[in-house]
Amino acid sequence: MQSLQTKLQGRSAAYGVADLHAPCSRQVVSTPVTGRSAGRRTCHGFRRAAALSGGRVRTVVVRAEAATSPFPKKNARLVLEDGSVWHATAFGASGTEIGEVVFNTSLTGYQEIMTDPSYKGQFVAFTCPHIGNVGINYEDVESSKCHLGAIIVRDLSCVVSNYRSKMSLDAYCKKENVIGLANLDTRALTKVLRETGCLVGVVTTDASKSDEELVNMAKSWTIVGKDLLSVVSCTEPYEWGKGTTEEWEFNGRTKLSKQHGPYHVVAYDFGIKTNILRRLASFGCRITVVPATYPASEVLKMNPDGVFFSNGPGDPSAAPYAVDNAKAILGKKPVFGICMGHQVLGQAFGGKTFKLKFGHHGGNHPIRYMPTGRVEISAQNHNFAVDPATLPAGVEVTHVNLNDGTCAGMVYKEKKAMTIQYHPEASPGPHDADICFEQFVEMMRAERV
Numbered sequence: 001m002q003s004l005q006t007k008l009q010g011r012s013a014a015y016g017v018a019d020l021h022a023p024c025s026r027q028v029v030s031t032p033v034t035g036r037s038a039g040r041r042t043c044h045g046f047r048r049a050a051a052l053s054g055g056r057v058r059t060v061v062v063r064a065e066a067a068t069s070p071f072p073k074k075n076a077r078l079v080l081e082d083g084s085v086w087h088a089t090a091f092g093a094s095g096t097e098i099g100e101v102v103f104n105t106s107l108t109g110y111q112e113i114m115t116d117p118s119y120k121g122q123f124v125a126f127t128c129p130h131i132g133n134v135g136i137n138y139e140d141v142e143s144s145k146c147h148l149g150a151i152i153v154r155d156l157s158c159v160v161s162n163y164r165s166k167m168s169l170d171a172y173c174k175k176e177n178v179i180g181l182a183n184l185d186t187r188a189l190t191k192v193l194r195e196t197g198c199l200v201g202v203v204t205t206d207a208s209k210s211d212e213e214l215v216n217m218a219k220s221w222t223i224v225g226k227d228l229l230s231v232v233s234c235t236e237p238y239e240w241g242k243g244t245t246e247e248w249e250f251n252g253r254t255k256l257s258k259q260h261g262p263y264h265v266v267a268y269d270f271g272i273k274t275n276i277l278r279r280l281a282s283f284g285c286r287i288t289v290v291p292a293t294y295p296a297s298e299v300l301k302m303n304p305d306g307v308f309f310s311n312g313p314g315d316p317s318a319a320p321y322a323v324d325n326a327k328a329i330l331g332k333k334p335v336f337g338i339c340m341g342h343q344v345l346g347q348a349f350g351g352k353t354f355k356l357k358f359g360h361h362g363g364n365h366p367i368r369y370m371p372t373g374r375v376e377i378s379a380q381n382h383n384f385a386v387d388p389a390t391l392p393a394g395v396e397v398t399h400v401n402l403n404d405g406t407c408a409g410m411v412y413k414e415k416k417a418m419t420i421q422y423h424p425e426a427s428p429g430p431h432d433a434d435i436c437f438e439q440f441v442e443m444m445r446a447e448r449v
């Protein structure tokens, strides 16, 4: 007789095998069906698995051992400053956290998002309804730990399947002390945030705290005015020289840049993502990473080819020391800023930043590069923006976000400065903006000749 795997080969095979491996106590119903529906989950607490009987594929509906109720228990809460209470199922760490709730529309890359230090002080609600299916690996982290306070998902995948996976998302959240909320309607939450703007929230697994107490906690906190750069930054300088792997060599550009290198770049770590360092290295840079508060005079003493200002969490107007350092370097060395780096440089140019209603967090934001009209699709993660009306003459807004017309990139030719509000390192996200790294290298090259 054919084995179950052979019989179920094709579209439904993976489901059938995965579900047969799930724990179950007894068979409740047995109904003959075709292989197409084999393995589909029927409802919470029940699993439909496939079996062979008399040469025909049959399904058996089995009851999962632990299930006492058809719906998972809601034992955690998200309480927002607007007074609303969202009940959810807890996973990961337990406890109580306060933070600003943002929604991220990326369809992939939850691990990179969770390890992006720019999310310090925030909770990320994923609009992609199914999170956790590829587990967690050791390669895709964007920093050494998770800085965000909580993640909020609609459906936490009960199956983890990827050849690189080393642990489940639940286990990772426990290890990283991140509170997880599942079975919360993240699309309804997103609609609220789009209407009202970003809201502060409290997540808790503590049943002893009243809703009123949590609403008051949420009302008493704000991310505005908080310097979080120095909290997530490294404490000592370090060197970086490792580029991205072979599969990133999709445009041949890195070869050209490397020909004239290496270029020595000093990178201010405001919460730097590792793929920015890797991408700079791939374009022929050797990088000295320095803490957020490192004096500009020490940076200039190193006589680098260029200075980089990284992404980072919180309010850009709350780190005046970073702006002062940028001012002291401007005009002396070619500079490049990404996201928080763009906002810090914007202030150093003389401009001001402001808070957007609900920010940009996702992998599909269209950007127009004004000099040529080229449109690129970009990865974004920011809540603040540079107000172009406050910029002095000589600063050109080179990139515009086509969703809301906000400033997404600047060039200040006279000062040898370029900035990007979004994420050319694409981790996660599309690679369209990779050219920025080459443009920075070109600026440094022009200084040498």
Ligand SMILES: NC(=O)CC[C@H](N)C(=O)O
Pocket: 118, 310, 311, 312, 313, 314, 315, 316, 338, 339, 340, 341, 381, 382, 383, 384, 385
């Ligand atoms: N990714 C970033 O660097 C974010 C910058 C800043 N914290 C903002 O929210 O706008």
